[in-house]
Amino acid sequence: MMKPIGKLIIIGGAVNKGSFAETDFDQNIEKNLNFFERGILRKIINESKLKENSVIEIITTASQIPQIVGTEYKKAFEFLGAKNVNILDIHNREEANSDAIVARASAADVVMFTGGDQLRLTSILGGTRFHDTILLKYQEQDFIYSGTSAGAAAASENMIYQGSSSESLLKGEIKTTQGLGLIDNVIIDTHFVQRGRIGRLFQAVVNNPRTLGIGLGEDTGLFIHNDTMTAVGSGLVILVDGRFIKDTNLTNINLGEPISIDNLTVHVMSMNDHYDLATKKLTIENSQFNPIPQDK
Secondary structure, eight states, rough: OOOOSSEEEEEEEEEOOOOTSSSTTTGGHHHHHHHHSHHHHHHHHHTTGGGGSEEEEOOTOOOOHHHHHHEEEHHHHHHOOSSSSEEOOOSSSSHHSSHHHHHHHHSSEEEEEEESSHHHHHHHTTTTTHHHHHHHHHSSSSSSEETHHHHHTTTEEEEEOOOOTTTTTTTOOEEEEEEOOOOEEEEESOOOOOTTOHHHHHHHHHHHHHHHHEEOOOTEEEETTTTTTEEEEOOOOEEEETTTOOOEGGGGGGSSBBBEEEEEEEEOOTOOOEEETTTTTOOOTOOHHHOOOOOO
């Protein structure tokens, strides 16, 4: 299958976009500008086809408070200079199959999926004309799929939709289902560091070691293009590679019993580090082992 022309930007949640709901936002503008200068929403605009003139559709389907969430993102993008930002709240499958919604998806340069419940996303949008349009645009055009929290978790072919953090390395504690299918052979978990979800990812990977586990910290994301994943934002990305697992008790234990795993590989990425999905190699941008330039 040919490589997609489009770009993925997936975010671990709680994007530090500066809260426009706060009345003292203007007084705290300096505090927020650090995010705007280095941040993920700026990256989305810069990577988009028409930059500040790109058509951005904010998809709030996953959220229980779509008006509040959508307005926050719209204001944040507009603060960064984006001129064509719209909120697209798709409530049901009938809407997702409608000509009007499909036309808006077809005209978009960027879709930004907000947080909420990823099962709402897949159950409402999966297999609809809207979903098909997004997939086709991602494959064939200079188009960005961006998603935070639920929007990130749903981007992969398989997704985690349930599972407690504290008991997630007990057999059967996590539940997975099909996601929206923009990227294969990975599984994505979000709010990762803050909610202690490493065990969830371990179990997802030991269930099928071909799958690369991706754990996104809050205000942290991955920019994925041409088989290269680059870390963006302020926190950590954890990668769990199961290809070299030597042994596990997975099939010999009952549901609810602890899982043992021998030789699971874990990588930690921070801002500007790269991971090549084809060669499975991590490059640390600011490596302490990089050669020091010699004075001429």
